[in-house]
Amino acid sequence: MSDKVIVRATINGEPAEFLCEPRQSLLEVLRDELKLTGTKEGCNNGNCGACNVIFNGLLVNSCIVLAVEADGGTVETIEGVMRAEGLHPLQTAFLENAALQCGICTPGFIISAKALLDHKPKATEAEIRHWCAGNLCRCTGYDKIVRAVLDAETRLEAK
Amino acid sequence: MRAFDYAAPKSLKDAIALLSQKGDRARVLSGGTDLIVQVREKRRDLDLMVDVKKIPELLEIRYDATTGLTLGASVACNRIYEHSVVSRIYPGLVDAAFLIGGTQIQNRASLGGNLCNASPAADSIPALIVYRAVSVIAGPKGERELPVEQFCVAPGRNALQIGELLVAFRIPPPPPRFGANYLRFIPRNEMDIAVVGCGASLSLESDLKTVASARVSLGAVAPTPLLVEEAAAALSRREFSTEAVGKAAEAAQAAARPISDMRGTADYRRHLVGVLTRRALLKAFERAQEAANVR
Numbered sequence: 001m002s003d004k005v006i007v008r009a010t011i012n013g014e015p016a017e018f019l020c021e022p023r024q025s026l027l028e029v030l031r032d033e034l035k036l037t038g039t040k041e042g043c044n045n046g047n048c049g050a051c052n053v054i055f056n057g058l059l060v061n062s063c064i065v066l067a068v069e070a071d072g073g074t075v076e077t078i079e080g081v082m083r084a085e086g087l088h089p090l091q092t093a094f095l096e097n098a099a100l101q102c103g104i105c106t107p108g109f110i111i112s113a114k115a116l117l118d119h120k121p122k123a124t125e126a127e128i129r130h131w132c133a134g135n136l137c138r139c140t141g142y143d144k145i146v147r148a149v150l151d152a153e154t155r156l157e158a159k
Numbered sequence: 160m161r162a163f164d165y166a167a168p169k170s171l172k173d174a175i176a177l178l179s180q181k182g183d184r185a186r187v188l189s190g191g192t193d194l195i196v197q198v199r200e201k202r203r204d205l206d207l208m209v210d211v212k213k214i215p216e217l218l219e220i221r222y223d224a225t226t227g228l229t230l231g232a233s234v235a236c237n238r239i240y241e242h243s244v245v246s247r248i249y250p251g252l253v254d255a256a257f258l259i260g261g262t263q264i265q266n267r268a269s270l271g272g273n274l275c276n277a278s279p280a281a282d283s284i285p286a287l288i289v290y291r292a293v294s295v296i297a298g299p300k301g302e303r304e305l306p307v308e309q310f311c312v313a314p315g316r317n318a319l320q321i322g323e324l325l326v327a328f329r330i331p332p333p334p335p336r337f338g339a340n341y342l343r344f345i346p347r348n349e350m351d352i353a354v355v356g357c358g359a360s361l362s363l364e365s366d367l368k369t370v371a372s373a374r375v376s377l378g379a380v381a382p383t384p385l386l387v388e389e390a391a392a393a394l395s396r397r398e399f400s401t402e403a404v405g406k407a408a409e410a411a412q413a414a415a416r417p418i419s420d421m422r423g424t425a426d427y428r429r430h431l432v433g434v435l436t437r438r439a440l441l442k443a444f445e446r447a448q449e450a451a452n453v454r
Contacts, residue, residue, distance in 0.1 A: 002164045022165035022208065025195070045196045047350070049263060058237065058266040064195045065267070066188075068165050069210065112262070133349035134261020 009070040011036070012080030020067040027051045029067035030077060038078035038107050042136070049135035052108040052115075053077050059115035061134075078107035081114060089155035090114055090148075099148035101139035109135050113149045122153060160199045167210040171297050171326065174209055179299050179322035181207045187324050189217075189233040190267035192260065193276045209324075216326050217271070220245060227332040232271025232294075232325040237262075239270070249330065250446060251339030251360065255286035258343060261350050271325045277311040277383070284311070284384040285358030285376035286341040289443075292330045298323035308376070311383035334371070336363040338446025340439045343378075344431050353379045354423045355431040357411070359439035361394060363447050370394045373443075375407060375436055380415035380428055387414040390436065399444055408436040 004019045011034065020029050027044075030036045030053070039062060042050030046064040053062045054076040081088045090110050093099070100106045109132065116123055116131045123131065128149050129142070137145060165188075168174040178185050184206040188194055197203040211217045217233040222244050230239075236256035240246050246253050252270075259268055259282050270283045274294065287307045294305050299322040307328070310318050319325065333339075339360035345351035356378030362371045375390035389410035397403050417428035 002162045005165070021162060023160040023162050023198075025160075045199070046192055046260070046264065049261070052263060058235075059263050060266055061263045064191050066165065066191065066195065066208070066210075068167075069191075069212075115262075130349065131262050134263045 005068050005071075007068055007071045009072065010074040012076060018067075022066060022068050024067045025063050026053070026055070026065040026067045026070055026075070027062040029070075030062060030075075036077050036079050040104050040107055042104060042108075047134075047136065048105070049108040049112060049132075050105050052111040052135065054111060054115050059112055076111070078111055081110060088114070089159070090117070090152040093148040093152035093155060094145075097144050097148035097151055099140060099144040105135060105137040105139075109137065109145055113152065117149070117153060117156065121156060123149075125150060160195075161201070161204070163198070163205055164207045165210065166207065167213045169213045171214055171216060171324075174211055174214060174324055175297060175299055175322055177207065177209050178324060182321050185209055187211050187275065189269045189272040189275075190235060190264075192264050192268045193272065193278075211324065219327065222248065224332055226329075228328070228330040230270065230328045230330060232274075232327055233269045234271075235267055235269055236265035240265075248333060249290060249339075251286050251289060251341050251358065251443075252283070252330075254341040255283040255358075258282060258349075270328065274307065274310055275317050275319070275325055277313070277315050277317045279311075279314050279382055279384065280353040280356065280379035281384065282341070282343055282353060282356055282378065285356050285378045286339070287328060287330070288376035288384060288386050289339050289341075289358040289360035289374040290330050290333075291374070292328045294325055295327045295329055296323050297326045302326075304329070308384070308386040314382050333450070334362045336365070336367065336371075336447050336451040337361070338443040338448070338450060340442035340446065342435050342439045342442070344435060352422065355379050355417075355428050355435055356384075357432065357435035357439045359436065359443045361399070361440065361443050361447055363399070363444075363451065367448060367451055368398050370397060370399050370403070373407070373440075375411055375440070377411060377415055377432060377436075379422075380417040380432060382416075385414055387411050389414060394440070404437050404440050407440060408433040411436040 040050040042048035188208040219231040239256040358376040361373040373391040373394040390407040393406035417425040
């Protein structure tokens, strides 16, 4: 019944244009239309954080944002985190601290942590844990993830 | 998800026209943290989502010391606690805004959406009630106001008529020596639905001991959030004391009509009502005294 809509947005710094139905979530469009499959589908109801992206500067669950809402907006996904010179310090810290096992939650955690460190580069352990309460990991028990974020803070400061 | 149409009107007039035309087949989209999930899980069926986030009135935050706070219905939680004036003058609203879901939810979810969704366990509703917030509703017949405590009529059902939408809250400026607090009990630290929620507010006489007026509001213990007049009566025009707080807590327990479910039994909830009412009143009292010292 509903026609497809043209959406123009900036995704990872590049202009993007896509057709979508109003019922499609931003997550669906990122993965299925734009083939940016780094963003994961976990619960698909706003609880787990696996689908986290930074939308208009704010951390959101892309499974509960409609793709049409992105028109005129900016989206940053895990694919946009790596820098020209190599991995982002958060990515390096996650690898070196073994802060992942199965990896499904990892893109969401890295985006979530990046959104935190972008505006609070010296967040405390308590602040990291509170901030990431909406990111669920069933493998690690969280401790290594929190340590990786703290390590990333040190790496970012050293740069 | 089932197909539907999407519109993002830029004015209240256009939004009202769309909502009037589609009737109960249309629903307002604000942060979408409830609505999109409900539609995906087939708990709600609709033909049109009306995104109201391009309407300036819905996104407004305006404070004036004489008229109080105008808070747009779609203002997301993060904008409430990041706002220096709002967070200083209405800390009880921040209590609620800071514990609804996680960071990702707070960046989208609004107090207007929380109210319209009309969950008995909504965290921000008791906080709004103890600040005496009034909802501003626009519709085909013009604008009307409704106290927040009258907005929810049943679980998931609100007082909006066809064609109407919630535009904003008008929240009076706190009187002198005023404090408010919202507390929620959940069995973990974050990311859960209230077993019981409790808002409390009070203002003190100039002796900083006598309660001039008070409000207690409860969540998750009745089909809609409750304003407990009897608890306020137990405190008003009396010295703030352990006894008076105990009487208010008993009144709150008597007013609660909890059910037993996966989150707790009715007896457990009634016990929690007593504990949370006492704690929320003590915190409100502390904040009222701090407010007096600041002036």
